[in-house]
Each structure stands twice: as structure tokens, then as C-alpha cells.
Amino acid sequence: MKKLFLLAAAIVTIVDMNATTNGKKPVYKDPKAPVEARVSDLLGRMTLEEKVGQMNQLVGIEHFKQNSAAMTAAELATNTANAFYPGVTVADMEAWTRQGLVSSFLHVLTLEEANYLQKLNMQSRLQIPLLIGIDAIHGNAKCRDNTVYPTNIGLASSFDVEMAYKIARQTAREMRAMNMHWTFNPNVEVARDGRWGRCGETFGEDPYLVSLLGEATTRGYQGNLDGTDDVLACVKHFVGGSYSINGTNGAPCDVSERTLREVFFPPFEASVKAGGASVMMSHNELNGIPCHTNKWLMDGVLRGEWGFKGFVVSDWMDIEHCVDQHHTARDNKEAFRQSILAGMDMHMHGPEWMDAVVALVKEGKISEQRIDESVRRILAVKFRLGLFEHPYSDAKTRDKVINSPEHKATALEAARNSIVLLKNDGGLLPLDKSKYKKVLVTGINANDQNIMGDWSELQSDDKVWTVLRGLREAAPETDFSFVDQGWDPRNMSQAKVDEAVEAARNSDLNIVCCGEYMMRFRWNDRTSGEDTDRDNLDLVGLQEQLIRRICETGKPVVLVIISGRPLSVNYAAAHVTAILNAWEAGQFGGRAIAEILYGQVNPSAKLAMTMPRSAGQISTWYNHKASAFFHPVVCGTSEPLYPFGYGLSYTTYKYAGLQLSAGRMAADGSVKAQVTVTNTGNRDGVEIVQLYVHDCVSSVARPVKELKDFRRVELKAGETKTVEFTVSADKLAYYDIDMKKIVEPGDFEILVGPSSRDNDLQKAVLTVE
Numbered sequence: 008m009k010k011l012f013l014l015a016a017a018i019v020t021i022v023d024m025n026a027t028t029n030g031k032k033p034v035y036k037d038p039k040a041p042v043e044a045r046v047s048d049l050l051g052r053m054t055l056e057e058k059v060g061q062m063n064q065l066v067g068i069e070h071f072k073q074n075s076a077a078m079t080a081a082e083l084a085t086n087t088a089n090a091f092y093p094g095v096t097v098a099d100m101e102a103w104t105r106q107g108l109v110s111s112f113l114h115v116l117t118l119e120e121a122n123y124l125q126k127l128n129m130q131s132r133l134q135i136p137l138l139i140g141i142d143a144i145h146g147n148a149k150c151r152d153n154t155v156y157p158t159n160i161g162l163a164s165s166f167d168v169e170m171a172y173k174i175a176r177q178t179a180r181e182m183r184a185m186n187m188h189w190t191f192n193p194n195v196e197v198a199r200d201g202r203w204g205r206c207g208e209t210f211g212e213d214p215y216l217v218s219l220l221g222e223a224t225t226r227g228y229q230g231n232l233d234g235t236d237d238v239l240a241c242v243k244h245f246v247g248g249s250y251s252i253n254g255t256n257g258a259p260c261d262v263s264e265r266t267l268r269e270v271f272f273p274p275f276e277a278s279v280k281a282g283g284a285s286v287m288m289s290h291n292e293l294n295g296i297p298c299h300t301n302k303w304l305m306d307g308v309l310r311g312e313w314g315f316k317g318f319v320v321s322d323w324m325d326i327e328h329c330v331d332q333h334h335t336a337r338d339n340k341e342a343f344r345q346s347i348l349a350g351m352d353m354h355m356h357g358p359e360w361m362d363a364v365v366a367l368v369k370e371g372k373i374s375e376q377r378i379d380e381s382v383r384r385i386l387a388v389k390f391r392l393g394l395f396e397h398p399y400s401d402a403k404t405r406d407k408v409i410n411s412p413e414h415k416a417t418a419l420e421a422a423r424n425s426i427v428l429l430k431n432d433g434g435l436l437p438l439d440k441s442k443y444k445k446v447l448v449t450g451i452n453a454n455d456q457n458i459m460g461d462w463s464e465l466q467s468d469d470k471v472w473t474v475l476r477g478l479r480e481a482a483p484e485t486d487f488s489f490v491d492q493g494w495d496p497r498n499m500s501q502a503k504v505d506e507a508v509e510a511a512r513n514s515d516l517n518i519v520c521c522g523e524y525m526m527r528f529r530w531n532d533r534t535s536g537e538d539t540d541r542d543n544l545d546l547v548g549l550q551e552q553l554i555r556r557i558c559e560t561g562k563p564v565v566l567v568i569i570s571g572r573p574l575s576v577n578y579a580a581a582h583v584t585a586i587l588n589a590w591e592a593g594q595f596g597g598r599a600i601a602e603i604l605y606g607q608v609n610p611s612a613k614l615a616m617t618m619p620r621s622a623g624q625i626s627t628w629y630n631h632k633a634s635a636f637f638h639p640v641v642c643g644t645s646e647p648l649y650p651f652g653y654g655l656s657y658t659t660y661k662y663a664g665l666q667l668s669a670g671r672m673a674a675d676g677s678v679k680a681q682v683t684v685t686n687t688g689n690r691d692g693v694e695i696v697q698l699y700v701h702d703c704v705s706s707v708a709r710p711v712k713e714l715k716d717f718r719r720v721e722l723k724a725g726e727t728k729t730v731e732f733t734v735s736a737d738k739l740a741y742y743d744i745d746m747k748k749i750v751e752p753g754d755f756e757i758l759v760g761p762s763s764r765d766n767d768l769q770k771a772v773l774t775v776e
């Protein structure tokens with residue numbers, strides 16, 4: 008790229024595009040001109056180098072500086088969160104930006120840097136604004152003082168589609184106020200393997216739930232993709248990364264086309280059809296073909312079948328991984344060629360792209376027309392986002408928008424609704440303050456910002472509620488003693504565990520906060536999150552011992568789990584008194600947990616992912632095929648620890664009288680299903696009412712049940728409501744033996760209840776004619 012920078016400097020005899028052509032502004036600078044006309048006009052003015060530059064991304068210069076000081080080239084080869092470019096200086100990167108040879112930056116964390124880069128870029132000949140991208144997965148949490156919402160798995164456990172939309176909308180506002188325009192979310196991978204460290208950034212294991220939340224998130228980020236409050240969504244990772252061998256990130260995925268179409272594709276299709284204007288490919292190879300060079304996926308399915316009009320971006324150096332990981336290309340240049348010809352539009356990230364791709368065009372190995380297609384897609388999005396008219400933001404706007412009272416209220420509400428009560432023996436919860444006066448709080452997650460979850464950086468302490476802080480605020484009269492177990496599950500101190508056990512003997516109640524560690528600034532010390540996969544789902548380190556020995560004191564124990572992945576907490580499930588699975592609840596996590604423990608909030612969330620008893624049970628997802636447990640395992644059980652859709656409340660609900668408006672329906676018809684739900688306890692609550700469908704006999708084997716609808720229903724104590732669903736033909740359709748989507752005549756069970764567990768479900772039979 009150094010070569011090119013000099014070359015471009017020579018070619019570009021600075022034509023000032025602000026100057027009028029025959030007294031008129033160029034069409035591409037006219038905000039009133041249609042986007043297509045602006046794109047064509049601009050494309051016609053661009054050199055090959057400028058075009059290839061529009062297909063490239065670099066990491067931000069602050070990120071670069073930090074890592075060039077800290078990393079070796081060997082570390083660089085495997086690290087997918089930090090980067091620098093050997094042999095390149097900050098001055099080089101600044102010069103390329105001034106030359107208009109960079110399209111996008113990622114890992115830019117401040118408004119100042121975003122504006123600085125944009126300003127450099129505005130010195131370029133054509134002044135094509137930079138698109139600043141960031142992983143704003145649960146709020147723009149990598150940036151200081153931006154609102155941190157619960158991660159996707161917690162959001163999914165609230166089954167709250169409107170909340171997903173609202174969070175995305177608020178995040179978009181905060182991002183634009185930070186002059187950031189492109190979030191690498193929603194992650195709409197269907198999580199089917201708890202060993203995979205990225206479950207927390209997904210919406211869980213069910214294709215229908217993931218589809219709805221992905222779609223709402225996409226709409227929330229993008230709005231109409233035409234305002235200064237809108238950002239570009241990135242639907243990722245296409246496809247199969249959540250179903251890799253061994254559950255490790257980036258490992259091969261071998262899966263039938265049927266399972267792709269039934270399970271993994273639907274959420275992508277939904278988000279793309281909701282307007283998602285960028286898609287990121289997945290690290291892994293799919294059935295032997297790396298996703299990054301997979302023409303079937305990019306041109307066939309995405310553009311051909313689903314009509315995707317946006318642009319495709321590579322994941323972190325993944326085109327390059329065709330060389331060193333998949334061994335399907337001899338060198339990076341060849342990998343770039345394969346990827347572009349398969350449909351790739353933008354490269355994440357690095358300077359090598361420029362020389363190689365320009366050479367490929369000059370050598371006739373890629374046509375300039377093919378380059379133009381990609382550049383058109385990228386420019387169209389930049390125009391739609393209004394970047395040409397609004398390339399900057401300012402500190403005043405930022406300070407008004409980020410972490411605003413409204414956004415904080417949303418983050419708190421989302422946290423309250425995301426925490427799942429798994430166990431509550433003898434109604435220990437909500438806690439009675441007059442009975443439990445001396446309370447021990449301990450565990451690695453009792454007082455750490457880790458509660459926010461993966462994809463957040465350290466925030467100022469005053470903005471984050473740890474569990475300890477939340478408890479002290481919720482029950483100021485209670486005597487909380489805290490035994491600090493440190494943050495690091497792998498290096499816990501036996502002496503500290505002993506100390507906690509001693510303290511437990513002298514307390515009335517013990518709150519133990521366990522789980523995983525996922526803060527990115529300690530990349531190599533985490534136990535969960537991106538690139539942090541496990542071979543079992545047990546608690547790491549001395550955590551299990553801590554729980555066991557505290558239980559053995561005979562005092563009541565509440566376990567609070569902070570984790571993005573389901574954990575096989577078998578001992579706790581059998582012995583502690585109460586369990587809250589709080590996932591990664593964001594900046595207000597500790598406050599929401601304390602409010603639930605002390606009954607200011609009645610928990611309502613339900614698991615968006617099955618909790619297996621062991622890694623051997625990772626395939627016990629609820630929507631398995633009937634024969635999955637024909638021969639049950641010996642010395643164990645086929646039942647998971649807690650099933651999908653399960654979660655308790657401080658009140659109880661009774662379901663009764665499931666009725667269909669008709670017992671028969673035409674293959675293109677629909678019926679109504681009604682059920683009454685009564686709050687039979689003495690507290691108001693919100694119940695997540697779930698509707699599943701089971702095809703009794705089908706020409707192709709179908710799952711034992713599939714979620715097809717749900718409602719969050721508010722019920723006052725004693726109140727009864729009738730909940731109505733529409734069972735339409737599309738909810739019964741499936742891919743037949745010829746992979747055509749059809750509704751087959753026959754009987755379907757319509758199942759409604761509070762979880763996916765058979766015993767929890769009311770049943771009615773619908774016959775399709």
C-alpha cells in the first residue's frame with residue numbers, strides 16, 4: 008500500500024470537487040439527487056485505486072498505536088481483537104486517509120478520533136466520508152460512558168421484541184452522537200453449543216425467537232437508513248459459526264442443507280428482508296468451502312434468493328485465513344481474488360488489500376466492472392446514511408445523548424426483564440430483610456464490572472452497578488459482609504474460599520456470585536466470550552468448592568450466575584436454595600439483581616437457551632427430532648438441567664382451556680388459538696406465554712416441537728386474561744423431501760404453556776386438509 012499511496016499522490020492532481028463544474032455542484036454532492044444518480048456520478052470520477060480503497064477497512068490509529076507497542080507479529084497472526092500492521096506507521100495511515108484510499112475504520116473508540124480521521128479524509132480529492140464501524144453489541148459498550156444494556160442472550164430471555172427495537176434505536180442515537188455509523192450486530196446465529204464462547208452475543212437457540220429479535224434490532228439500528236439517528240446494521244456471521252466442531256470459534260461446520268434452511272438461515276433471511284444493509288461472513292468453512300469464498304452463500308442465497316442489496320464485509324482477517332487456516336489459497340492475493348469473485352465487497356481489514364486487488368484488476372484477474380459493483384453497494388449506503396452531509400458529530404451532542412436518563416432507564420428495565428429465576432426452594436426469595444440481617448456476599452462476580460458482559464470495555468465505576476453495590480442500595484439496613492474472591496476464576500485463592508466459608512457460618516444468608524469472566528481488556532484471562540471456548544460447562548476454578556462448602560454450613564444460599572453461556576451447575580441445582588441466572592446484564596445488572604432478590608421486581612425472564620447438565624448434553628436443545636432420545640443414555644438422563652423457555656416468578660400462573668377457533672383448516676388458512684392464563688399468586692407479574700407446534704406425522708422428520716409465537720402478558724394478582732394467537736399456514740410449513748416449502752395435510756399439535764417442557768403444555772389438535 009505504501010507504493011500505491013505515492014502513486015495515487017502523483018495521479019491525483021488535486022481536482023477540487025467542491026469547485027463547481029460549469030457553475031454546478033457535482034451530482035454526487037447534491038443531497039436532493041437520487042442515491043443511484045449520486046453513486047453513478049461519483050463512481051465515474053473515481054480512479055481504480057480510490058475504488059479499491061472504498062472496499063477496504065483499517066483499524067483506528069489509537070488502537071494501532073496501542074497494539075504496535077504491545078504485540079508481536081506472531082500474536083497478531085491469531086489474535087482477532089487487537090491488531091497492528093507490521094512495517095506501517097501512523098503517518099502512513101493518515102496519509103492514506105488524506106488520499107481517500109480508506110473506506111472505513113473500526114475500533115475507533117472516541118468522538119475525537121472519529122472526527123479527526125474524518126477530517127483527514129475530508130482533505131481527499133473526492134471527500135467520500137469514512138464509515139466508522141464498531142461492535143456496539145449491547146449498546147455502544149466499547150466506548151466510555153455509553154449506555155451498556157444486557158447482552159443479546161439476556162435480551163432474548165426477556166422475549167421482548169419491542170425492547171430489542173428500542174435498545175437498537177437508542178444505541179444508534181448514541182453511536183451517531185459519537186460519529187460512529189456502523190454496528191457489527193445483530194448476531195443472529197442460532198446458538199446450539201454452550202461450549203462456544205459467543206453464545207452470549209446471540210439471541211439463543213430458537214430460530215423463531217432469534218429471527219424476531221434480529222429483525223427488530225436491525226430495524227431499530229437502521230430506521231429508514233436515511234437520518235442522522237440511523238446506523239448501518241451488520242447481520243452476522245453468515246453462517247455456521249455457532250455449530251462448529253468442538254464448539255470452538257472458527258472451526259469447520261459440517262451441516263446439511265436441510266438444517267441450514269430450517270435452523271440457521273431463517274434469522275439471516277428475516278434480518279435481510281427487514282432491510283439489513285450489510286452482512287458479515289463467518290470465520291468457518293461450511294461443508295468444506297470457507298464462508299469467505301463461498302459464492303453459493305453470498306451470490307446464491309443472500310443476493311439471489313433473498314434479494315440482498317447491501318454489501319458483504321469479511322470478518323477480521325478471515326479472507327487471509329483462507330491461506331493460513333483453510334489452506335484453500337496459496338497467498339493473500341489469491342484469497343482476495345477468490346473472495347471478491349465469490350461476492351465479497353469489503354475487507355476487514357489491513358493495508359495489504361490495496362496493492363493486491365489493484366494488481367488483480369490490472370492483471371485481468373478481476374474485472375473493473377466487478378469492483379464497481381461492490382463500490383456501488385458501499386457508496387449507496389454512505390449516501391443513504393447522510394454521511395456526505397453530516398460527516399461529523401460534536402461533543403455537545405455526544406454529552407446530551409450518551410447515557411441519557413431515558414437510555415439508562417431502558418437499560419435498567421431490560422436488565423430486570425432478562426434475569427431468569429431458576430430455583431426458589433421454600434419461597435426463600437424475595438428475601439425477608441427482617442429475617443436475614445447478616446448477609447455474606449462473595450464470588451468472583453460479586454463486585455466486578457464483568458457483570459456487563461463481553462463486548463464492553465471498562466466503564467467509570469459510578470456508572471456500573473455490581474451485585475454488591477446493588478444489594479447495599481436495595482437493603483441499606485442489612486449488614487453485608489463481603490469476601491472478595493478476585494475477578495479471576497482460574498486463579499482463585501484457597502485462603503479466600505476458606506475465609507468465605509468461615510464468614511458463611513456467622514451469617515444468616517449467603518449470596519454467592521459465580522460464573523464466567525469475559526472482560527476484553529484481559530483478553531487472555533477470560534473464560535468466556537469471543538475466541539474463548541470451553542470443553543465443559545462446569546464452573547471454573549474453586550467456584551464449585553466455594554458453593555459446596557458454603558452450602559455445607561447449612562445456611563441458606565442464593566447463587567447468582569453471571570455468564571453468557573449456559574453453565575451445568577448440577578451441584579447448585581441440587582443443593583442451593585435459590586438460583587438466579589443473570590446472564591450478562593449490563594451496567595445496571597447488579598441493581599436489577601438486587602431488586603429481584605429483595606422483591607422490588609418480580610422476575611419474568613425465561614431461558615433462551617437450554618441449560619445442559621454437562622457438555623455431553625449440548626445437543627439437548629428443545630426442538631430436537633423425536634428419535635434423538637430413542638435410546639436414552641445410560642448412567643445419566645436425557646433431560647437437561649433446565650429447559651428452553653423455563654423461568655420462575657414470585658407468583659404462580661395457571662393455564663386453562665386451550666381452544667382452537669376451528670379444529671380443521673385449509674393448507675393456506677389460519678385458526679385462532681385461545682388460552683386463559685390466571686395469576687394465581689398474590690403478586691403482580693409478567694408471564695411469557697409460549698406457543699409451540701408439533702407436526703404429528705410428516706414426510707420428512709420434524710422436531711418434537713417448535714416455538715411459533717409468544718406473548719409477554721401483564722397479570723395483576725388474581726387476574727385472568729385470555730391470550731389469543733393466530734396459527735397461520737406459514738407456522739406449519741416446512742421443507743419437504745424436495746426442499747420445497749409446503750404445508751402438508753395432517754394433524755398438528757398446538758401446544759401452549761409457560762415453558763417448552765411437555766408437562767407444562769396445554770394441547771389441542773389441528774387438522775390441515
Ligand code: BGC
Pocket residue numbers: 087088113142191243322323
Ligand atoms: C468478530 C466479529 C467482529 C469483528 C470486529 C471479529 O473478531 O468475529 O464479530 O465484528 O471482530 O471487531
